[in-house]
Amino acid sequence: MTEALALDRDASSGVSPRHLAFLLALFGGSATAWHLHAEFPVSVWRELFANSGAHDAHAAVLWYAALPRIAVSLIAGASLGLAGAVMQTVLRNPLAEPTTLGMSAGAALALTAATLWVPGLLAIGREFIAATGSAGAALVVFGLSWRQSLSPLRLVIAGLIVSLYCGALAAILTLFHYDHLQSVFVWGTGSLLQNDWSTTRYLLPRFVMALFVIALLLRPLSVMALEDESARSLGLSLRSIRLVSLGTAIALSAVVVSAVGVVGFVGLAASALAKLSGARTSRQRLFWAPLLGALLLWSADQFVELLGRGFSEIPTGSVTALMGAPLMLWLLPRLKQAIPPSMAADAAQRVPLEWLVLGCLLTLLLLLAWPMFAVGQSPEGWHFTQWTELQNVLSWRWPRFVAAVSAGAMLGIAGTLLQRLTGNPMASPEILGVSSGAALGVIVIVFAVAAPGRPMQICAAAIGAALTLAATFALARKSAFSPERMLLAGVALGSIFTGLVSFLITIGDPRTQLLLSWMAGSTSHVTSDDATIAAFIALTAMALAPLPTRWLAILTTGAANARAVGVDVAKARSILFALTAILTAVPTLLVGPLTFVGLMAPHILRMAGVQRPIPLCLGAAIVGALIMAVADWLGRNLLFPYQIPAGLLATFVGGPYFLWLMRSRAT
């Protein structure tokens, strides 16, 4: 696979890993010294060293809380750095780390489920539960990208999707147990609080063991960083070395998750910093990444301690997630991509049956509409609503149905536009962070204005979406919108959003309750006005679709060509931006930012053989509508009278098909 990324070789700044480590150690050290000095006077230290058995209260806090916390931050950081570096070396993927490959999310889901259903298992072994979840997620991620020989881009996308799945599942679990929400949350955001040395005793031998295994494999691993061919010519069994080292990294990251929760981006940051500061060979990186990881997490944690003094505890993981995003954005221009994207070729093949496919899909939607209206659960069980009694339920069912269908259609169009605009088959409002941008816009307006009305919310969401789009494009422009850069930017923006929401939940603002239910994508509060507006926008977008898709067809052939046929490139692009922003903002308000319909719908169409822009755009709208309609119906009936938000279910309705598609499609 040629999508591999390579970092710029020139370390023009003249920084070496040694300097960087020294700087980090200096920062961490002074933060620690300040914090320890302020909290524990000399007498406490004297007490601690004088009698190591029975301490007085203050010395006990130093011995059982402050010092283990430092130890745990160092070991956990080193473990994450090591896991990240190994994953990056084995997979030749600079984006690989436990969080981007879905392993942290898998471990977190397994632990959440165990807490809710079989708490007895937790007492026996948190680590086994976490490792099972993490290994399960890893299997799915690798399985999805196996046919593409674990190409870096495929892996990260599969990781993202698996993370999203696990997140959605965990969200459904907490819907029913939201009194546990805070504890699941505290744990999911990674708190380094310690009450004794047990976590240290748990982490240290496991880290040392992993270190030992990797040290044994150091030679083959450094050869593996070269091409497969040269590695094979050295007579190495690639598969078994990959398996052992990856297995070690996965186990190590599961151990960290089970000990302190999800602490994201440390592995990524440590490896990236090692590379950027000039650790060229994989041997050097495998040495420096754990060290830098340890120093990073230690510094971050001590910084959090200073920040939070006298206030409530701030989970360190939520802070590393927030710091990770700017780091990734900063990394972007420094990543060099090997091969330009390939998408324009799509337009070449024509399938004569395109309109027939569209006709079939539309018929399917219309055929399903009636039973979805009429069939449903009631307190007495399943019930087919007769025409005469339909009057009673119609006023409840049509707004949410129409809103769901319109949202799906809009997302389908937005996804098609973005994939065409960027020439990136994996682009979508959700993956490029445009939905997150829209959601951020809504959050800002909800917190800034006492009671924002619908028009104001739509404006805020559209502005948020447009700004994100502009930022993503600005970041990716230099590389001609390479898939990797856009994806990275999207992931980074998405994690800023998640970090912010985590923070809001930690401070417990009452408005987060509403935000959570909206983010999950509940359609049950949709009013008839909302539905009418949404339908109007969706239909208008479908009617106008031929116009922008013609531009798109021209734009994808290159700006010069476009100018030659008389298209004002700047103007066309900004109109497309605005359109995409609106088509993302409105559905985000209706069904939340987490659906993935915008990613799935165009792909499903393309799989069905639809290639040309206009049928693709219209077809994606119909498929998006179908997915959302089914999701809404399932959400209404599956656990009656409890309703599962349609946005959350959309991932499950369209997801399996998309995953199958991803697995079978060899690009």
Next chain:
Amino acid sequence: MAPVAEKRAFPTKRTEVTIGDGLPLTRRAIVTGLSGLVAAHSSGAWAEPLVRPDVRIVSLNWAISETLYAMQVRPIGAAEITGYDEMVGYPPTPSGIVDVGFQSDPNLELLSSLAPNIVLIQSWQSGLRSIIERFSRVESFTLYARGGDPFARAREATLQIAEIAERPSMGVDLIDHIDRRLERYRVRLSAYDRRPIYLVQALTPTNLVVFTTGSLFDEVMRRLGLANAWSAPPDLLWGSTHIGVDALSTDPEARIIWIASPDHGASEGLFRSALWQSLPQVRAGRIGHLPMVWGFGGLPTAERFGGLLTSLLVEDGGA
């Protein structure tokens, strides 16, 4: 502490008992039912049948549900009944009540088909108001907000809810009953050594919340003449702060009471950790623990908490 002054602030004594509509209900029946409040969590014996009022009431909030059940009023529907019985359960949900789905996202179609006259919510649910008002009157109560006294608010809400249920006397009687109970606990607590109390609950095996001013528990303790050892204002919603164990060493003379978490003991490792064991209060044996009590309830929960705390303190914390 001025429980007497407190009393004056609320219209608790209404000697005239009005029982409407000629239903077979006597004041004695209510009081018998109410005294079940204390016995309930041990014996599970609640006086049925409850009165179904002429107004068709649906409660979309657990704190309101418990208040209704304690007043012997049976609503036609309530939100999250399974969750209520697991998390609150005091009083337990009477039979024959329709579950209308989540508190924050009820099943509106089902709710409207019940044709309620009045739907009761708390103000944090007011996003639901406009859509429910299409088919029913909505009454909203504020028990919990940033700051303020949830106990006092619960008393007011109890009177209002009784008024809405067209059984004003039951509200007065419930408050009367709760006041008498709390007064009895206060008297019993004169045997207690007056040490201030940290009230905590484990979130994870390393993280805690401590209940502060603005929580129902803090207000109940204040009314029982007990001091909260945590004096700082809350950081989290509805009167609590997220802390580590070390924060409890600030007042080494205090007593620590922990409330069981709803996670079936998954976080209880915290109370076996070395740091917990080395807390001066723990070393001196000044700790105790209560079964799970829901932190955001109304008057019945307040009374239950007061009763549990009193038995704990008087039994093993006496002077």
